[in-house]
Amino acid sequence: MITHAMEDYLKTVYLLQEGQKKVSTSAIAQQMDVSAASVTGMIRKLAAMGLLNYASYHGVELTEGGKKIAQEIIRHHRLLELYLVEIMGFTWDKVHDEADKLEHVISEEFEERMSEALGHPTTDPHGHAIPAKDGALQEVAYETLTKVDAGSSATVQHVNDNDPEMLRYLDQLGILPSTVIQVVSKEPFNGPLRLRIDQTEHFVSREVAGNVFVAAPGKEAN
Amino acid sequence: MITHAMEDYLKTVYLLQEGQKKVSTSAIAQQMDVSAASVTGMIRKLAAMGLLNYASYHGVELTEGGKKIAQEIIRHHRLLELYLVEIMGFTWDKVHDEADKLEHVISEEFEERMSEALGHPTTDPHGHAIPAKDGALQEVAYETLTKVDAGSSATVQHVNDNDPEMLRYLDQLGILPSTVIQVVSKEPFNGPLRLRIDQTEHFVSREVAGNVFVAAPGKEAN
DNA sequence: AATTATATTTAGGTACTCCTAAATTTTTAA
């Protein structure tokens, strides 16, 4: 039997491993806000179930079976987020927490009906790709806005969705997926970035910029 | 902290006590399909939390606090059932199980947005009253179709919603809330009932009739 | 290469929810 907690671990490993790389116990612990000891315990169980490969002291890697479950949960999560925004009228800062609970309990029929109501969408409100019913998810690793050179422009691909306050702030600035941002200048000593968004200039901290993932012009997704 | 299991116990006690009467350990155990010993254990915990009054060996009764939580969960459940049918297109036989899981995890905002989307409805797809946001639920105790005299007619108030197969059969017969049914005759020795529904005659078992709750003409609800 | 720092695992517990079997209380029937 696969429990809700197990689903959360698999989801976390999947999102942390971005492709193939091994994921450490402490990375999982930090991400999930549980102790490293708890992670070790759960990992051993998941490894025994054949959902991930585990080399003691050297991190884990999902098996195909583990990946499949993780993708399913991520599909639930992202479809839910979009459904909550588009159909139910939630603001984008409230949907992550709601989806984190609902993702484990909805049926396949619920998933399918959401997808239909939304016209089988491919990205969630924050710009994250929605895995296809079976299909894998090639989450491209974009750079954050902090890496963009002063003078250059970039297009927002996705934003971190786990901090509601941050999302409200970004919304206020007009920063959402597909927004074009020009980095006018970057102040030294970890100073603020001067951004031009839709004719208006804003100064934002590096912390804020670190939550915004962009593609430089000419190398947008797909 | 109130857990999902506790919510389920409170909901069950609320629905079993219909008004004031005390609810026995075994009634709860049977309804929830757990052992009587498990019920005793949980009851003691809920009593310690002040959510119900418990006299050892003599059953339980919800306190006002316990009732409030039960009503909240029942409101979630019934709004969800209606939302799933009306907005998402589920058939009425699939919604009970889905709602049983979702009822514990949706937020107050989710509840409110469903209610709004549905125009603040007062009954669920099976004819059960939806408790108001704060308000109590006066679930009137209707009789089942088996109690209706041969020759009389009655109006369906609600049907049991926990058996999907039964619901599909009732739907096929055209038996849903507000349907008028004439009991043409009742065969002896627990024999079938001969029903006239919308000009057509049907023979149904007592078991089926026991799932249909009606008000005799002249004494419909409200 | 040895020491120190960091990461990870193991050991021992707690809380929650459920179980079966045995003991006890209440109810029913003789």
Added chain:
DNA sequence: TTAAAAATTTAGGAGTACCTAAATATAATT
């Protein structure tokens, strides 16, 4: 009013998911 039946509680356990503290392994530094 006593004995049998039924209902309920208590005792003892299991599985899940966490935790802290101690032990151990790996990585970094001198």
